[in-house]
Structure formats: structure tokens, C-alpha cells
Amino acid sequence: MSDIILETRGLERRFEQGRGLFRTPTVIHAVNGVSLRIRRGETFAIVGESGCGKSTLARLLLRLIDPSAGEVIYDGTPLTDLSPAEMRAKRAEMQFIFQDPFSSLNPRMTVEAIIGEPLRVHTTLGTAQRRAKVADLMVRVGLRPEMADRFPHEFSGGQRQRISIARALASGPKLLIGDEPVSALDVSVQAQIVNLLEDLKAEFGLTLVVIAHDLAVIRHMSDRVAVMYLGEVVELAGTEALFTAPRHPYTQALLAAIPVPVPGGAKGRKVLGGDMPSPAAPPPGCLFSTRCPYATDICHSTRPTLSQGPHHVACHHWNDLPPPVLPLAVAGHRSAAAEARFALWRRATQNGTPSKETIK
Structure with missing residues (x-):
């Protein structure tokens, strides 16, 4: 059995916008040439700004939408070659947790x-x-079986997300993909859901692919991280390597934007300016060149490719960049008191919401 459970090769997805009788449609490059290899049993995270193509990529991985080019290979089987009936049977092994735990549940059921x-x-x-089986799954995700005859509107946001997770686990999947599974929840509930996913991953032997904005959540639960920008992967590395020694200027800017709850902790950090270019008109050369403070002529003319090795980066000058100025918590320099508080908070969230006394 291969240790690669999911692989993409040159995956692309383009959408047409503004089609009309006398108009030429605008082509949106949502995902452009993404090649990934996800290992069996790992937690793989995909991060990036809103609009970078993360959610589109997540749906392509399960063929909820079909790619414009490239292929997705699950456990040695190319999904793009399967008929609708074969794909339906394969979906038992691949499940999805949607971002909104309310709209993803049928209110009439x-x-x-x-x-x-x-x-x-x-x-x-x-x-x-x-x-x-439903009663057993409800217990496993922290819900009481006597709630089974209730409707989604009778539950809190965290409980609804637990229902979504139980539904995803029902068919006995090997691969679970979560599109911002905790972003719509309160911070204390986020911790509970993250811990729940980790426990279920160990219990069921799952492979997790997580889309998220919250970099603290990503660092806590993932093994490897892919950073997306304008439909492409610009950096891919192990979690600790990416957080402590990011190589791409865009990754450095993302980490530098993490809020620092320490007076003076944000000094010296460079904040990324400007907006992401339109995916309908991507710039030539490096996609990040219009916002990169280190861009040169080659960056504006030649598209960089991901480097080889355990730490992949798509940048012409990554080896010549100055070391990034990162927040103290990102760089791994939390105080002993902060480490102790974090350990107490982690233990408290195993069995419920931490109290104010626990996290003082």
C-alpha cells in the first residue's frame, strides 16, 4: 500500500464570467497548475488570503466540481476517470466538512x-x-443520543458542527476534508472542535485536509502546510519549518500579520500592502511580484516553479532574502508562564470549555 493517499497533478479550474450573445466571457483562473501529494494519516493544511483558491481546490480534491485540466488520484485511482456511479461508491471513503455548520445541514431533517x-x-x-450507529456516532462527537429527533436550528453553532462531523464519519471514510471547519465558531468552541478532530483522526486512522485562515489552529494541528496565492501553491513545508523559517515573502507577510498581545511585540514587522490581483488578469511572471518588496526584473517576466526538497518554495530570490521578523509566538519564544497557561488551556478543552480561572 502506497503512503500517498491523495495526489493532484497539474490541477486547474477555470470559470467563465459574463458570457453573453455579443460578449466574450472573462476567464477566472481559480486554481492553476496545483500538484500535491498528501500522505496517508497526516494532517495537511492549505492556507492563504480569501480568494486565493483554497475552497475551490478542496472541492476539486473530492470532485465536487470537475477540473478544467489535470487529475486527482485517490489511493491509486484517478477520480476524473470514474463514472458517476463509480464516483458515488468511492465517496464513502472521502467526506467533506463544510464551512457553515448551519447552511450545510437540511433544516427539514x-x-x-x-x-x-x-x-x-x-x-x-x-x-x-x-x-x-447514529447514537454511537453522536456519543463519539460529544452529543447526547436523545437529541437525535431534534432539528438543526435547535442546536448551537458548535453542536451543529459536531453533527456535520458525525455525518462525515458515518460512511467510514479514510479521507476527511474540512473547509474552514472552525471559522464560524467562538474561540473556546474552536478549541473543542480542533481537539475532537484530532481525537477522531487517531481513533479512525483518518487523513485530514484542513482549509483555514487561523494560522494558530494550523500550527496546532497540522503536519504540513501549503500556502496558496492567486490559485497556485507558493510554499509547501513541514509546519514547524514553515512557521519558524518561512522562505516566500508572501508566507512571511502572512505570519507577520498575526496579532501580538504584547506591547511592542509588533515592532519591526513589515505589513503587506496592496490587494491581490484579479484572477481574471494574473500578472506575468511571479504572481506575487506586484506586491513583493524584493521583486526584480526576472520576477516580473518569469514564473518561478516550486523548488525541490522537503521545503518547497516558488521564488527566484528566496535564498537571498533577509531573515523575516516574526511575532514572538510564531518564532517559538513564548515565556514559561505563557507555556504553562497554554498547557492548562489545552487540558481544560479536552472535556469542555475552559473556565476563566483556568486561563488566567
């Missing part, structure tokens, strides 16, 4: 029906067996 639907579609279990 009870929790029992929502969680039990994958069992009805992908298994031959009888009604009583499905009901028992």
Missing part, C-alpha cells in the same frame, strides 16, 4: 436522518442498526 443518510446510501444496515 432531524439529526438522526442527517447522520443516518450516508448509512442509508452507502451501507445495507437496517433501520434499527442505523439508529444504533
